[in-house]
Amino acid sequence: MQVETADAIETAIAWQLRLAEADEAVWAAFVAWLEESPAHAAAYDRVAAADRLVAEVRFPEPAPVAENDNLPAPRRWLWWTGGAAAAAALAIAVVPTIQPRAQTYQIATRDGERRTIALGDGTRIELSGGTRLTLDHANPRVATLDRGEALFHVRHDTAAAFMLKVGDVAVQDLGTVFNVTHLGDRMSVAVSEGSVAFQPGGTAVTLRAGDALSARDDGGDVTRTRVAPALVGGWRNGRLSFAGQPLHEVAGALKRLYGTDIALRGTLSERPFTGVVHFSGVADRDVPRLAELIGATWRRDGGQWILAEQGPRTP
Structure with a gap:
């Protein structure tokens, strides 16, 4: 033995x-x-x-060897x-000091494409379109959402919490299903099951089922809201929920999901929108309906839809 x-x-x-x-x-x-x-x-x-x-450990200096010493060199492995x-x-x-090196790789989707990946620790991640995620073969409990949107079904491990990085912000799993978006310099997280710790720096905010939060990806300008847990990750079935988000985020969601390019004219881009909208994935049906909901005009220019504010009505 x-x-x-x-x-x-x-x-x-x-x-x-x-x-x-x-x-x-x-x-x-x-x-x-x-x-x-x-x-x-x-x-x-x-x-x-x-x-x-x-x-x-501090090792002693090796003893000098006489020039006429014909003894064979020691074999350390023997x-x-x-x-x-x-x-x-x-x-x-x-044994030399060796730290496991990061072995990062990326998973990306095009606009209109979806993908589901399973990690070796039992975690499952659903990626919406226009999304890029960085993972690590050496540590499956760490991921970075570079851009886009993803729903995380995390296998909880008290000894090794799953950590998602979004810009300078960390989202740590506490036994959770949660959705995260990263668009430009903004990020948002919404929790469907369990809870997460949102860590913009030295402080941490715990979000539980039904909690949602948006912030800059440097951790500033934090806004907390509530959402029905059943609506978290609703992009998977075309049911999108918005609570005061600017309309450019609505347009961005459609572009990721279906590859539909929508340009917003005037002040529409920053106008807040609240509501639950079910999109069919057919642009000819969905874009005019969205325009009607927000009181805008619409027209098509090649592959791009253009929405603009309605002008004043003439009597």
Whole structure:
């Protein structure tokens, strides 16, 4: 059993060195090795712990070797056959300090396209159109919403909270289904189930089911509202809810969902809009209906719809 333990530790050291440059296939092989035996996981834990400590150890200078000394150079890996105690001691001496490197990758959708991805930790993310999300193979509990909109179904883990970054803001899962948008320098979050911690800096605001919040992506200009939990993520079935958002956000939602380009003329862009609208995905039907709801005129110019304020009526 002692030899088996030493072999496991030697293999764990090899994995620790290899993971610094690992791709997705290597990580899958590493997880498979861990799952083969509890001894593998225990061995890797010991090596990882020694790795964290090595930076604090001051090693003695090596003794000088006489010129006529014909003894062969020591082979450091040969010492691993000496048993578990020797192996553990050697781990501190020879394993370099290696921090797992971020292995980021991006998932993106075009306007009018949707996509659902499943992470290895059990979390599921639904992406609306015009969205880009940055993830990390080395840490599936961290993500960045670069732009667009996504609904997160997070598997809660008290030991490793899921953290979503939006600009300078962090949204931390507390056992949750929540929707986040990031458009320009603005972001918003709405909670359907559970709760999240909204962290614009040193402070944190807890949002529970039915809570919504919008802010600049630097954490400033925070506005809190309420929303029916059933309407959170309603973009998946074309049912969009707005509570005082400017009309350019309504137009942006249509562009992401269906690729429909809407230009707002005059002061329409900043006019606040409140209501629940069901969109069919057919621009010829939805755009005139939206114009009617907001009291605007509409016309089509090639692939773009143009909405403008109605002029004064003549008697």
